[in-house]
Amino acid sequence: MRYSGRIWAGACMLALATGAIAKPMSQQEVEAAFDARIDPADLQLWLKDLSSAPNNVGSPHDKANADYMLRLFKSWGWDAHIETFSILYPKPISTTIEMIAPDAVKLGGQEPPIAGDETSTNTADALPPYVAYQGDGDVTADLVYVNYGMPEDYDALARRGIDVRGKIVIARYGSGWRGLKPKLAQDHGAAGCIIYSDPAEDGYAKDDVYPKGGMRPPESVQRGSVMDMPIYPGDPLTPGVGATPGAKRLTRAEATTILKIPALPMSWGDAQKLLAKLGGPAVPGGWQGALPFTYHTGGEGGVKVHLAVKSDWKMTDIYDVVATMKGSTYPDEWVVRGNHHDGWVMGANDPLSGNVAMMGEMKALGALAKQGWRPKRTLVYASWDGEEPSLLGSTEWAETHADELKAKGVIYINSDNSERGFFHAEGSHDFQHMVTGIAADVADPETGATILKRSRAATLVGAYETKGGRNRDAAAVAAAEKGGDLPLGALGSGSDYSAYLQHLGLPALDLGFGGEGESGGVYHSLYDSYHHLVTFDDPGLKYGAALAKVAGRAVLRVADADTPPMRFGDFADTVATYLDEVKKLADSQREKDGKFAKLLGDDSFRLAGDPLKPVAPPAPVSATTPTIDMAALDAAVAKLKASATAFDSAYADLGAKIAPAQRTKLNGQLRSIDQLLLDARGLPGRPWYRHMIYAPGRFTGYGAKTLPGVREAIEERRFADATTYVGITAKAIDAYAARLDQARATLMMR
């Protein structure tokens, strides 16, 4: 559906290309003028500068990049400053990984230069392969291969009598979030953890390796954070408050998000030297990677590894570059837009591809402003530091300015690494319809079709070619078939929206392109470079420019609307879908529990197994799934649907006609409506996460869990919690629906 005229009322006066104010412009004309000022050549130039040296937290170039952006932002007319926070940030002093037995082989060390990749020699300030917020230590132990290192993998090992206590585990990347791997290893008593990149995940099994193709070469290592972010992100010493000079800080030992055991990442070139020597049984089905030998579990004493990590646990400054442009009509309503600027090494794709798109928006908006245009609402653009270690810059800024953000924030719009391919968006569903409208107005740089049409084509062709086998996309397929909205995915974690959405309750969007580049093959490595990006990921930065047009439109349409373009029926329908999923989850888990008990009782697991390779039956479940009374949620969702439909309909009739006082009242009611979805108690065991609709999963890391208080309680068999959170979640939804009723009353005032 094309973008409707509802918020064109936000039109102002501007010359279309250059020159001074000429005549009143429609929102469409503003957007055309904005587009005309987005130049991919700018983006490419900035990208080359920003990614010319390592820009990890604490590096000189990271600080230089902040200063560079500050100068640019000011030159474009923005009111800009750098905001600094002081963070506990471990800097590696030494990282040791070597095979002790059966052979003595030194492993690890920096990734080597690659011919043609100009920045790959520039490693003086680069981090070695390292995972931030691991626990330091010096251990030598027998090695056990634990597949992805997820809970079910440890179950499979236990059924085979393999115990990881006191061992060093080696897990492959994939399946679950990086940080869960050493955390679960630690929970199972392991002494250390290695995480390696199997070529099945992002190496030769996917496509040609760098530099011939874009995928991960043998020596490349994925760095990353292993902080326990599902508990809370940001500075480990200041949960819930800004890491400002006067903040009360925990000690390092008190910080629950820092691991206790040493961990290091590894290339597959190194990993194969270890894995090829492992003894013990051949791995269970699904555990084999793409290395050319049969994988074994190890754990029989054949391969001993020495793993030692020593870090300097010092306080480090991070640098958020924050720029504002004051709104003409609603200066105390903020549209916040962010992308981070720190990377693990050069960070050309992650995060600079998104950061330069955001810079493009800022330059264009600055140019418009210089010609007399002003946004109705205040724009706050931020280039965050320290996202990679733990969303540091965005979280600390959100916690520091929490009161002001809750009072003024209208929306937080995020981007991060992006590359050529298909438009995707995740976020708060009351803004879903706006996003679809934007996608209908932006052209795909390669095909000329709208990005909406390309995204729908990909969904439909994907469903056609997989014969409808992908259930996860069923809603997207159905929507694409009937030409409905692009369904927004739910936001979990993994980028800077987390504090705004899940801690403060602002609506949030995360926008990007992907699916055709090969940045995944150099993710968090030395080779995520300018050369790789312009060769494989986004030649000519065309998709970077497209992202600027999309995100800039989102900013403009919220900033300039008389009332921000929300549609509440979409949110209600989505929540209804989530509730349906949770009910099905409970039902199917209950049914499965029954089958499991029967299979356990009649010895079926033993009989189904190979008597010559015995595998013990699974452990009994801690509690079978009861019938959980969801009546309160049923009622709340029904009420939400009714209230949302009624409001949307009333707004369509009356929204353009209301008096200024009504508008002010209405905007106030809607601006903070998403905050009603928070509960001050937060989620069980992780009170920082307060949103009752969206959260990162406790055991998925980045992946979202919706209606998390209820869903995760069922999955983790905390059935009392499930019942409690049915009530808490229903109350939040009730409050949201009640606010919609109040807002409708405001509309109807005469």
Place this chain on the structure above:
Amino acid sequence: MRYSGRIWAGACMLALATGAIAKPMSQQEVEAAFDARIDPADLQLWLKDLSSAPNNVGSPHDKANADYMLRLFKSWGWDAHIETFSILYPKPISTTIEMIAPDAVKLGGQEPPIAGDETSTNTADALPPYVAYQGDGDVTADLVYVNYGMPEDYDALARRGIDVRGKIVIARYGSGWRGLKPKLAQDHGAAGCIIYSDPAEDGYAKDDVYPKGGMRPPESVQRGSVMDMPIYPGDPLTPGVGATPGAKRLTRAEATTILKIPALPMSWGDAQKLLAKLGGPAVPGGWQGALPFTYHTGGEGGVKVHLAVKSDWKMTDIYDVVATMKGSTYPDEWVVRGNHHDGWVMGANDPLSGNVAMMGEMKALGALAKQGWRPKRTLVYASWDGEEPSLLGSTEWAETHADELKAKGVIYINSDNSERGFFHAEGSHDFQHMVTGIAADVADPETGATILKRSRAATLVGAYETKGGRNRDAAAVAAAEKGGDLPLGALGSGSDYSAYLQHLGLPALDLGFGGEGESGGVYHSLYDSYHHLVTFDDPGLKYGAALAKVAGRAVLRVADADTPPMRFGDFADTVATYLDEVKKLADSQREKDGKFAKLLGDDSFRLAGDPLKPVAPPAPVSATTPTIDMAALDAAVAKLKASATAFDSAYADLGAKIAPAQRTKLNGQLRSIDQLLLDARGLPGRPWYRHMIYAPGRFTGYGAKTLPGVREAIEERRFADATTYVGITAKAIDAYAARLDQARATLMMR
């Protein structure tokens, strides 16, 4: 369900262990006496002898094995003889395969000896790596990798602009039957075809390779037949008639089942030398195997291969060893039991594991007979020759004795390669309940549970652990959950039942164990040896002995019953399921055609693709799927269900009480009932296959297609054929139902 007393009426007189006739014995006692005479040590001894040298068709040891069995069968009291047929059988004179460019590398040749495998040095008479009934030739051409070489793979290449005309293709084993690969290569204009064993299929990606484990080592090659058996099996010169001295023969050029282009199989050790050098684009998704590099399609001229095969196309004798034991009561009713004795090299697992089980049955039955027991019906045991090249021995014997078999045959019971694991059975569904009854009476050698219980446990645990994701097994899971029959799989092709079931219309069963051995790793190679079998596949031949107990029971229960234990409701229910599948196939194909036309019409395929790696849209379909009137089949199946239920119920009431004349009449009516499922016209394009319920798929090879006249016509868009075969198939089912009504009338006679 346990085996009921219905056919215990066939009890006779026999001493339980040894000694002379003592007292009348129940069927249960006969079976116990039979079991007591099955000795796994016998099986192991025979296996060692039979597999001590290559026993491919035409080899001295193959003939020696026939003579050896003849002596044994006679010594056990059987009336045995060797029946010889003269077959067109190509014997390789030379096989050449070499890389010409970019490097000159000789490839191919015999598999080398492996330490510990005693027979692997005994290759004087062994076939080199070779595929029988390929077309001979000497070609040098550019190489193209075609994935599995199935129709959709050629579609994918065409969409990428890659043409195989004049090229040599290299396909990996898997996905479809071996013989389809060179056939489809030829149909697409290729000059030659290589088929190799990717380690993803049966090498290190599955388990440790031989001799450490059982899987395929780098030098091992899968031989096999590439005759176009879905057209007709058996001697290519004598379709439909026995290859006896006076038979009218086609010329070699007239034989449509012989390929026209040269083809050879290859090890992955050799294949990787070629595949690693291929240029062109990286392969489409799903085409990557387990070798440690990115696979490319080739076809760009970088890798040139010389492939030359020369064979001696001579007439060769094959030797079926046929043994009979005359029935005491119904000598003109035959229970036919077969397994082949020829292999590709030593053939320890394929076929000798099944052949020695069958020998165990024969020795035990001979011993019982020496003690006075006789079967009521005549037993015909056959050890077939020439199964591997094309079901030669079984097909020619069936064609030669077709009239007698149609007049006397009650059932054909087959086995072939078997190994430790779970009992499985495929066949004619009117015997399904009997098979379940047998499975309830035979113990699994490792666990002591019945093989029925183990099989059900595997089904239920498999479904539980894959969360019900395996739709193909839905019927088996449902049956296992409610303790119903083990659903018989439908028979396609790939072993000696084909002529009996699909050409003559006898009911047939194929019985075996599997799922825990590793014979798949040495399938059709030099290493399918005694050492491999007793190490990995069936140590102590325990499962061989179990197979003898199962198949022997099937023989005994049919042979000794007053009326063979058939249950027609099972057949009716199964056919109803097939009809439901076919209707759903038509509906979903029609729906898919609509989606496809829409996607093609609105340019979605282009928009969903990567503009920098263009892939053309799929070709339009030749004809969209119409609504096909299946009313005749609906009516026939409804009638079949009613008639079957009525007969089963009447037999349960009256079957034990009828007079001898009624019994004779009833048995005559039921003995030939399955032959009514044939139609003389056969299937479109392949008249040899006359069964309207079961056939091997035209494009699946071994895999079955049920209601094949209708199902394949829909799949291949021959919609006029579909309508025609609705009528033909309905008529066959009607005839079957009418015969049931007649048989019920016989039961009710007073």
